[in-house]
Amino acid sequence: MTKILVIDDERAIRNSLKDILEYEKYYVELAEDGKVGLRKLDKTEFDIVLCDIKMPEMDGIEVLEKIVEGGYNVQTVMISGHGTVDSAVEAIKKGAFDFIEKPLDLNRLLITIKNATDRSELITQTKVLKKKVSKKYKMIGESKAIIHIKEMVDRVAETDARVLITGSNGTGKELVAHRLHEKSKRSKAPFIEVNCAAIPSELIESELFGHEKGSFTSAHKQRKGKFEQADGGTIFLDEIGDMSLSAQAKVLRALQENTISRVGSDKSIKVDVRVLAATNKNLREEIKENRFREDLYHRLSVILIEVPTLNERKDDIPILADHFMTQICNEHGISKRDIDKKAIDALKNINWTGNIREFRNVLERLIILCDTRITEKDVKMFAQPMGR
Numbered sequence: 001m002t003k004i005l006v007i008d009d010e011r012a013i014r015n016s017l018k019d020i021l022e023y024e025k026y027y028v029e030l031a032e033d034g035k036v037g038l039r040k041l042d043k044t045e046f047d048i049v050l051c052d053i054k055m056p057e058m059d060g061i062e063v064l065e066k067i068v069e070g071g072y073n074v075q076t077v078m079i080s081g082h083g084t085v086d087s088a089v090e091a092i093k094k095g096a097f098d099f100i101e102k103p104l105d106l107n108r109l110l111i112t113i114k115n116a117t118d119r120s121e122l123i124t125q126t127k128v129l130k131k132k133v134s135k136k137y138k139m140i141g142e143s144k145a146i147i148h149i150k151e152m153v154d155r156v157a158e159t160d161a162r163v164l165i166t167g168s169n170g171t172g173k174e175l176v177a178h179r180l181h182e183k184s185k186r187s188k189a190p191f192i193e194v195n196c197a198a199i200p201s202e203l204i205e206s207e208l209f210g211h212e213k214g215s216f217t218s219a220h221k222q223r224k225g226k227f228e229q230a231d232g233g234t235i236f237l238d239e240i241g242d243m244s245l246s247a248q249a250k251v252l253r254a255l256q257e258n259t260i261s262r263v264g265s266d267k268s269i270k271v272d273v274r275v276l277a278a279t280n281k282n283l284r285e286e287i288k289e290n291r292f293r294e295d296l297y298h299r300l301s302v303i304l305i306e307v308p309t310l311n312e313r314k315d316d317i318p319i320l321a322d323h324f325m326t327q328i329c330n331e332h333g334i335s336k337r338d339i340d341k342k343a344i345d346a347l348k349n350i351n352w353t354g355n356i357r358e359f360r361n362v363l364e365r366l367i368i369l370c371d372t373r374i375t376e377k378d379v380k381m382f383a384q385p386m387g388r
Helices: 010-024 034-043 058-070 083-095 106-136 144-159 173-182 204-209 245-257 283-288 294-300 308-330 341-348 353-370 376-382
Strands: 003-007 027-031 050-051 075-082 098-101 165-167 191-195 236-240 273-278 303-306
Touching: 003 034, 010 027, 010 106, 027 034, 034 144, 050 106, 050 283, 058 075, 075 083, 075 106, 075 308, 083 098, 098 106, 106 283, 144 173, 144 308, 165 173, 165 236, 173 191, 173 236, 173 273, 204 245, 204 341, 236 303, 245 294, 245 341, 283 294, 308 353, 341 376
Parallel strands: 003 027, 003 050, 050 075, 075 098, 165 273, 165 303, 191 236, 236 273
Antiparallel strands: none
8 A cells, every 4th residue: 555644734734635545545644844754754664755845944845855865765746835836846856756736636636646656666666676686696606716806896896997807608797797887886877788799790880879760771760779778877798709890990989989870870979888898708819810909909908807717716616506506496486405515516526618607507407307405426417418
């Protein structure tokens, strides 16, 4: 049930709003002034605050400022019998969801409350999704190699420095990129991922920079590219070593000038984007073979982070096994499996050429094929594919 707090110094208005809103099946509490309202907000989690502007001691704008400063997860609707455009604009600028004049129009009030409720629910859902995403991309491990990576990421994250993340396939380069974004001042802005290896070379420029209608055969309408979508946030160019030279030239221009041009247009569009890139290739070797631009490499590699292989951090295998065991069992809706110490030792003795990705797949195979307890024998039977 949506909870609404009404803050108004006029008893008749408070009681009228309570009767109307409770009839509409809302839970309602009343406060006769701003101080009482703020105390109630400290004790109870409300979805919506209806707050009068003209009140003694603490007016509604002051209450609004306290609500915003306090970080209360609530939508505030300001009410005034002396409504002006200026006061409405001031309230919205300071964080109010909406502004309604007295005498209150019942239909307008109920529509505003519904819209505020929808927004509150959307914000809550977004927070839940962000937590799920954050857990999905959590860096697991306590080995020296991983602690060093975490410390480096935390030091670099708050800056806008470009970062080039290197490492073998399956090591978790995307986890480093996500952590860099989550710890940055851009964390509330978009995080846009582009897998450069998965996009055909003839489409990569359109994907990155967008296109104008009619710029090529299948361009039936104007389209924003990933750089525009990431404006204010972070773009992660994964597998950048597979990008064509022509696209590399455009990325270089975007980094140099902070502007992009859509395919089929000469118009420059300003973008504010932090660029993170990753590759499993040796870009210095690619430069020697004229497959990668040296000037772009230097633009991207302000900070270099190399993600260690699983073979270089085998001390993390017990923690990783427990983490993936919980995750996989939850996904399959089964009870968590136990794993013997000898089974862990057997996992440590495997040469993990596929790194974390291979390790997770092996854990999933063991969970599905074994009984409730995974043994050393199970690992030897099911962990390694034929011929290794």
